[in-house]
Amino acid sequence: MPARKRTAVNGEQRRVQIVAAAQHAIATLGFEGLRVRDVAEQVGLNIATLHYYFPTKEALVTAVAQQIVGRLDRVPPSGPEREPRTVLAEHLEHILTRFAAERAEFVVLNELYARAGRDPELRATLQANDAAWAGFLYTVFAKGVERGQFRADLDPDAAAVLVIGFLKSLLMQLDLTDERARAAADELLRAVA
Amino acid sequence: MPARKRTAVNGEQRRVQIVAAAQHAIATLGFEGLRVRDVAEQVGLNIATLHYYFPTKEALVTAVAQQIVGRLDRVPPSGPEREPRTVLAEHLEHILTRFAAERAEFVVLNELYARAGRDPELRATLQANDAAWAGFLYTVFAKGVERGQFRADLDPDAAAVLVIGFLKSLLMQLDLTDERARAAADELLRAVA
Amino acid sequence: MPARKRTAVNGEQRRVQIVAAAQHAIATLGFEGLRVRDVAEQVGLNIATLHYYFPTKEALVTAVAQQIVGRLDRVPPSGPEREPRTVLAEHLEHILTRFAAERAEFVVLNELYARAGRDPELRATLQANDAAWAGFLYTVFAKGVERGQFRADLDPDAAAVLVIGFLKSLLMQLDLTDERARAAADELLRAVA
Amino acid sequence: MPARKRTAVNGEQRRVQIVAAAQHAIATLGFEGLRVRDVAEQVGLNIATLHYYFPTKEALVTAVAQQIVGRLDRVPPSGPEREPRTVLAEHLEHILTRFAAERAEFVVLNELYARAGRDPELRATLQANDAAWAGFLYTVFAKGVERGQFRADLDPDAAAVLVIGFLKSLLMQLDLTDERARAAADELLRAVA
DNA sequence: TATGAATGAGGGTTCATTCAT
DNA sequence: TATGAATGAACCCTCATTCAT
Structure with a gap:
């Protein structure tokens, strides 16, 4: 049982976390109020790291949209x-x-x-x-x-x-x-x- | 009979023009896409001048909202x-x-x-x-x-x-x-x- | 004789100042080392103001190039x-x-x-x-x-x-x-x- | 007779590959356009791995320079x-x-x-x-x-x-x-x- | 050796707003 | 009323570098 130090979660989980945070931000502030910085901070991540998972803000928004639509x-x-x-x-x-x-x-x-x-x-x-x-x-x-x-x-x-x-x-x-x-x-x- | 300056429109007309342009911008680009600069340009006005009529962006948005709601x-x-x-x-x-x-x-x-x-x-x-x-x-x-x-x-x-x-x-x-x-x-x- | 307060120079002079500062920066650090922020600071201007004169870094570089070539x-x-x-x-x-x-x-x-x-x-x-x-x-x-x-x-x-x-x-x-x-x-x- | 690992190239070959890729990048994009990530990708390596061979970007540039000058x-x-x-x-x-x-x-x-x-x-x-x-x-x-x-x-x-x-x-x-x-x-x- | 993940330090650009004229 | 010029505060994104594995 290897002990993770810097990361407590793996890549896919991170993605989920990020999308969830972004969704929450959009629900709260609307698309206008969505700030990638805030999303990163919410997940406890550096902005650069967030961009590692989602290269652009648009990609993040798309991911959120897909998740929402997917559940429909x-x-x-x-x-x-x-x-x-x-x-x-x-x-x-x-x-x-x-x-x-x-x-x-x-x-x-x-x-x-x-x-x-x-x-x-x-x-x-x-x-x-x-x-x-x-x-x-x-x-x-x-x-x-x-x-x-x-x-x-x-x-x-x-x-x-x-x-x-x-x-x-x-x-x-x-x-x-x-x-x-x-x-x-x-x-x-x-x-x- | 007060002499009209060189401007063909008076203050109230300007306001109407501006609100109309803002409304159009919102309808086209959403609130996210609303830029006071663009609205000013649409009306043929300097941004500073637009701020003379609507001191803040919020004031402009409110005016648009009031107009829309008013008609309802x-x-x-x-x-x-x-x-x-x-x-x-x-x-x-x-x-x-x-x-x-x-x-x-x-x-x-x-x-x-x-x-x-x-x-x-x-x-x-x-x-x-x-x-x-x-x-x-x-x-x-x-x-x-x-x-x-x-x-x-x-x-x-x-x-x-x-x-x-x-x-x-x-x-x-x-x-x-x-x-x-x-x-x-x-x-x-x-x-x- | 109106006393200028905020600006001691007019638009065209500013452009010249900016281009000169950019040229100096390029001569000193090369294109790689060119930073619009530094150029702005050199002229005593806010970055946003520099972008008022030159919308993009590329535009600034072009202006420098044109000046240099022009003198040739x-x-x-x-x-x-x-x-x-x-x-x-x-x-x-x-x-x-x-x-x-x-x-x-x-x-x-x-x-x-x-x-x-x-x-x-x-x-x-x-x-x-x-x-x-x-x-x-x-x-x-x-x-x-x-x-x-x-x-x-x-x-x-x-x-x-x-x-x-x-x-x-x-x-x-x-x-x-x-x-x-x-x-x-x-x-x-x-x-x- | 040491057993070669799964890698087909050894350390020195890797270095050569990397330097060659860097040189190509510089020739194509200039020093301004040189990105260690791109060089790594060109060689099929992870950035972290590239940093194993060349701890810093400057070291890589120096290696390129030395090679060029060496041939002169x-x-x-x-x-x-x-x-x-x-x-x-x-x-x-x-x-x-x-x-x-x-x-x-x-x-x-x-x-x-x-x-x-x-x-x-x-x-x-x-x-x-x-x-x-x-x-x-x-x-x-x-x-x-x-x-x-x-x-x-x-x-x-x-x-x-x-x-x-x-x-x-x-x-x-x-x-x-x-x-x-x-x-x-x-x-x-x-x-x- | 090799990599996925993470980060600090910027870098260019945008935008609402202000101020002197 | 109107404008040119200026600014502060962000914002998105990039990049070299690092670290645990």
Whole structure:
């Protein structure tokens, strides 16, 4: 069991630490407030060392973005046997819960969406993610209509837009308490039934 | 009759010009990309002169924010005689139209909401605005339920959250065409009926 | 007579000051040792102010190069009536004198030639200057041969190469005293006669 | 028979590799552009490993300088029986040929001369070399005059200065083709005869 | 010998702001 | 009102060098 002296962590762990610190900084101060120096200091590293891991600030930002987006991809698989209504309810519940527990990530995600307007690459990434999300919801709604669980005149695509819109706006609804958010989710479930 | 100097514009006009240029810059580059020098140059002014009108960058940003928010305040008055359903439809239509026509302002507004997370004062301003907006929609929905135009089990507050959420998310739904947005608005109208 | 307070010099003078300081720094430390901060300090200016005059370090270096090269262009006009031998002698004398008096400029010029190997633009500038110089000497030699002042088998172009070579090598002949240099010039005059 | 490790090259070979890479870098980018990291990478070595061979950048530069200068020292011995004119002609020819074939080394040498102005130690080295060179040429010229092969009024020392100057300026005569250089050498031979 | 990781000391550049005119 | 000139405080990034392994 070799005793590390100068380093208590290995390279990959460092990367994770750095990205986490950067994410925190962005969540707290926004992209404008992100300072590589501060991130380095937060991790207890010299700036030069941080540049050893991430050659440029942009590389660091990209790493943060990728991490955030990467966690989004895991859309809960909707088995064919599951009830659309249940799937929808759980989906809303799932995101609402994550929103309450990991608000910081949502803040960064929000910043990313703002950035997407100027950064084509980021835009493409987020757009792809959105498309997958919309597709998932479309299927849920279409199946629900088919099975008579949802209104017959429900437009699956439009409904998906509403759901996504509600969920994306969570952070921008400044006076939205957890209760009001859940009430809105319930209202949503009633509205499609 | 005071003799106008060699300048074709007076102080107030200059302010408007500057704020407009700043707004454009923010819409294009975000707050991160806002440079007072660039704004000054855009207006054809020396930086020092710009500082004469807006002593600090923050003052300029505040002016932009106030202008944007100011235009939001003009919620269409819902006369007691008007039908809630119509009012809601027109409200959606109104915002969707503005969104298509004045996208830049929505971009800035989005940036403002992101900033609100760190800027308590801005947060208070936007929150007040949101409250008024929610109140307006609450009234519409409550009245609509009362008159039997909307579902009896409709939660007015929750419905307001959904409407506001949809409208606020417009910019973040990257693949949202004008048609899809209007389809969503229609779906919304059906969903509350 | 307005009393300047913060500035004792105007813009153009500042530029001259800065370029002079940069030239001095290059002569002393070479291009490697050139630090914009030091140049600024030398002139008693803040770095930011120096960047006000020269946006980038490269711009500053270019200005120095232009100044040095600019002073080279003034090739003494050889009137048709003047004796080639005299013209040549005076030319050698002129440069040798300048070399002794303004050694610093020759050092920088040397650095510029070294740089020319990597900087095509600089190379083009210096090459153009060299061509003019060679042309001047060619004419002198050709006329001298024609008038019987120089050897009949003298190759004017080759002789020009030798003269230019001698003068350009002044700085690289580390143990070259003023006397030896002048002796070489005399030898040159004898050699072509 | 010591067993070679997994490395195909031993220490001395490594040094040679490194010096060669450094020399190439200097010839290409000048001393300003020399980066130990790049040299290491060029040789396929870690920077830390390079520092094992050359503890400091200066040590590496010195090694390069020594190599370059070392190759210069081998002045062709002028046997007493050889004709001064021939010796001179061959000397010129020899250097001109090397210049065409190993231009890179001349570039570095040029950089070294530029550096010599600031580096006393390097200056001493080069000066010693120059003195030897001048001595060699002095002997040639003196003997040539003695034997009546060169002009009777030839100043051996001055002539040496001219020859060395011509040869040292090769790199600085930007539009000097191989032909023009040889023409100049021929002119030189005529001029001393 | 060799390397991954770390660091100190800058180096060029940017930017909001100020001041004398 | 308007401007040229100036500045302090950062900011990102680089580079030679070191150290534990």
